Amino acid sequence: MAVGNDPNLLVLVSLAAGPRHGHAILLDVREYAGVRLGPGTLYGAIARLEVDGLIAPMPPEGRRRPYRLTAHGRAELQRRLGGLQAAVRTGLRRLEGTA
Amino acid sequence: MSRLGRIAARLAIRAYPAAWRRRYGAEIHDLIDESDSSLPDAADLARAAVREHVAGGEPMRIAPAYRHPVPFAIAAAAILAPTLAMVALSLIGHELGVAAVGTVVDGWLRWVDRVRPVDLALVIAPLVAFMLAVLPLLDLRVERMDGAPAVAVRLRALTANLLIGALALLVGAALVWHILVESVLRVGP
Numbered sequence: 001m002a003v004g005n006d007p008n009l010l011v012l013v014s015l016a017a018g019p020r021h022g023h024a025i026l027l028d029v030r031e032y033a034g035v036r037l038g039p040g041t042l043y044g045a046i047a048r049l050e051v052d053g054l055i056a057p058m059p060p061e062g063r064r065r066p067y068r069l070t071a072h073g074r075a076e077l078q079r080r081l082g083g084l085q086a087a088v089r090t091g092l093r094r095l096e097g098t099a
Numbered sequence: 100m101s102r103l104g105r106i107a108a109r110l111a112i113r114a115y116p117a118a119w120r121r122r123y124g125a126e127i128h129d130l131i132d133e134s135d136s137s138l139p140d141a142a143d144l145a146r147a148a149v150r151e152h153v154a155g156g157e158p159m160r161i162a163p164a165y166r167h168p169v170p171f172a173i174a175a176a177a178i179l180a181p182t183l184a185m186v187a188l189s190l191i192g193h194e195l196g197v198a199a200v201g202t203v204v205d206g207w208l209r210w211v212d213r214v215r216p217v218d219l220a221l222v223i224a225p226l227v228a229f230m231l232a233v234l235p236l237l238d239l240r241v242e243r244m245d246g247a248p249a250v251a252v253r254l255r256a257l258t259a260n261l262l263i264g265a266l267a268l269l270v271g272a273a274l275v276w277h278i279l280v281e282s283v284l285r286v287g288p
Binding site: 021022023026038039040041042043044046047060062063064065 | 108111119122123125126127128129130131133134139140142143144145146147148150151
């Protein structure tokens with residue numbers, strides 16, 4: 001699956017830089033991936049990641065609530081990025097081989 | 100976010116399951132207030148709300164008028180009344196042969212024929228009245244059954260709404276009959 005089509009991965013990558021609330025995640029994802037997540041998609045991903053224990057809510061700041069990556073989330077992100085990295089390396093090698 | 104987009108997004112948030120709204124509602128409201136996007140965001144929220152209902156096991160209820168059957172029945176009756184009066188007086192005047200009533204009704208009908216919006220409103224009124232009368236009887240639920248989303252339709256019987264709905268159907272049928280007789284069946288030399 002392309003990274004842009006995987007809101008869970010986009011949110012995990014955003015939170016790898018430190019705790020962020022929903023709006024900050026939205027802006028960060030737009031900046032680093034060029035993907036504009038809708039609010040429903042973003043909070044659908046946040047809810048799933050929270051249920052799976054990959055991210056955890058922090059105390060609210062007014063109406064905003066920052067989220068942080070858990071240790072389990074960090075390990076999962078490393079596993080998924082490692083998989084992507086292997087796929088990218090293999091793909092590029094094969095493209096070079098057929099050029 | 101545009102004003103229209105904000106309103107649509109707030110409405111879409113109301114479509115989420117109650118528990119979900121309690122947990123994330125304030126955060127999403129904050130996001131909407133801070134965001135610069137518009138109607139596509141509202142559509143995204145609506146899609147996600149349906150997903151949450153289907154995935155979460157809590158049935159999504161679509162029953163817009165369920166709690167207000169009496170006001171809807173009154174509104175339906177008010178909308179139906181002019182057409183009902185016109186049809187009833189026309190029947191009395193022409194089918195039962197009460198000439199005085201027929202003369203009065205013919206005068207009204209000639210005026211209605213000249214004012215097209217009124218004519219159109221009188222013709223559409225039974226359909227609108229029927230929908231308003233029966234809407235509070237309808238309770239749609241989208242829930243998950245055996246792993247797949249399913250739509251359950253529940254109906255209830257409320258005398259006033261059913262009566263007004265049936266009356267609207269009768270008036271509509273009388274109008275259709277009248278239009279057919281006047282415009283189709285009697286076409287010729």
